[in-house]
Amino acid sequence: MKRADTTLMKAFNLNAVRRVLRQKGSATKPQLAAETGLSVVTVAALVRELEERGELIEEADGTSTGGRPASVYRFDYGHTLALVMHLHEIRGVDTVMASVVDLNGQSLTEETKAFKGLNRKTFLEWVEDLLTAFPRIQAIGLGIPGQAIEGRIEVSSHERLLGLNPAELLGEPFGLPVVLENDVNAALRGYLAAGSEEGTVLGIYFPDKYPPGMAICIDGDLIAGKQGMAGEVKYLPLGIDWNSPPEGEAWSEAVCKLVHLVSVVLAPHRIVLYGDRTDGGTWIKDWRRYLNRFPLPAEPEIEWSDRFAEHFASGIREWTLKTLEPRVL
Template sequence: MKNIGGNAMVIKEVNMNLVRKALKAEGEATKQQIASITGLSAVTVGTILQQLLQTSEVLESELCASGGGRPAQRYKYNGDYAYILTLFPYETGGRILMRSTVVNLLGTIIHEGAEDVAQVDVACFEHIIDTLIASYPAIRAMGIGLPGAEWKGRIVISDYKALLGVSMVEHFKERYNMPVIMENDVNAAVVGYCERAQIHSDEAVAYLYFPDRFPPGAGIFINGQLFKGRRNFAGEVANIPLNIPWGEHAFVSSSEQVEQAIVQLIVSICAVINPDRVVLYGSIVNQASGSRIAERCRAELPVSAVPEVIVSEDFTADYLEGMVARTLATLEPSIKLSRHE
């Protein structure tokens, strides 16, 4: 016989989250429908719904059409019960802009903005965050996207020198008293791509990003999880000793050299994680070069190791989707029941 571990409070939280997820997925549902979806008893579902109604996290909707008996009450999840805020800087035409997005719990965008900043530092983040929290006081969590990496809570690799050594997450947690995450740009992009493409949980995906002025980076998604390595260094593919002069003008101007270099990089990654898909994005690749790169990979790798090579059309959309998914996850209870023999 298998026993489910966990005390009454844990089980209550798990059951409440099951009801939340069912309502989010269905849009609207009756108590009996939620019970059928979750496997919980109608009595348990009714108790949870009453608790969620009291906090306005769930709202009553229209009654079902009556077939002669008492019409059943329908319920819907209140997406505006709380908001999340994501921010990330990007460069265009010699300008640095800070993109901000406020999203509700159902993933609906409430606000989008892009503000010029003279320098990416803590102060520029605080100015934008303070303004948006004043306008949207229901913001309950924040996600900050940045190129680079952090270690032991401090930024150790960054394109923005003013942020090196800064404990961004802890600083903003203390200042705003809410959950805060910081995510590498390409890590967020691979999460976003997998969300948008509805990647199966048993697939492995490597997302290679080739920025114009910096060496490439990779995001790795394996078995439904973002893989960062023990010290967040996974994906720093520019450190693979392939002697590729990333960013040099002579190299970038030769499509032949660029394509061969990307093939070398893909082959190296395949030898380590053997991904199902490799996604490429950058001004040095397009659909035509992506097809040639895929063909060369087929010539370089055994059949069992050849990944599907895809060129993404919109890094920003992948990046934003990933930041939203990662930040929303901070507001979802992660408690799970475990089974023990």
């Protein structure tokens, strides 16, 4: 039992040093000791182990104090990489974007391919080429417009995705963990990463060609619901055919109706609306008129954003990188 306790404590201490270096980028042993509360002797042993694992690089301080220059230990963000891929509309074209990122979220390479030009064989060949070019990749993240049940995609506006199990498709041939996330969930993660996660925040995405989807976050936690189906708003009986949505004022009314309904049910503090079909300023005026007809007991803050692609990419990237963080039971 004592040996197990010692091993666990060492793992905690390694993570403490790793966390400080990952945040600061570089530090000396005394600086690490001050930040972690560990002794310099303990830090020296931990730094040596992290260096042997390839996570740190030792460099000379360069600051002359008349004696031997202190060593600075720089965290090597590139010692482990992740492959992040997501499917998104770009100017009406369904496009798969691939990015290899380091532990600091910096992209080392980016590639795009038209979704219609990919099949199972060409997709796997693409992934294999990236893994060969970047052998330090240790995880794969996939962002999809749809929802999976027990790993299998059961709900999606893209029929070619239905029935696929990405973990089996990619995990088995390449032996890497696969992270799967819904597009609007990932986008809301990306949005919240830059600000406060307090309260209830909703993200609703209105694609050009497909039905809308919604993400729900309460105090920083995304709500998946049973089988991950929370937020599948296209199933609401609103009398709206989202596959052939109305235009003009009728479209604005449809969006108002949806926003009003989720506001009544969830009473969010803020709603982020994504989509290019509606001018945010014009819609807000329609929303004010709608509220005059149908008041809310607690009116949310509404924000229109044109940064869905950016938030989607950053959200799935950060979620994938979390799988590479060492875990201590």
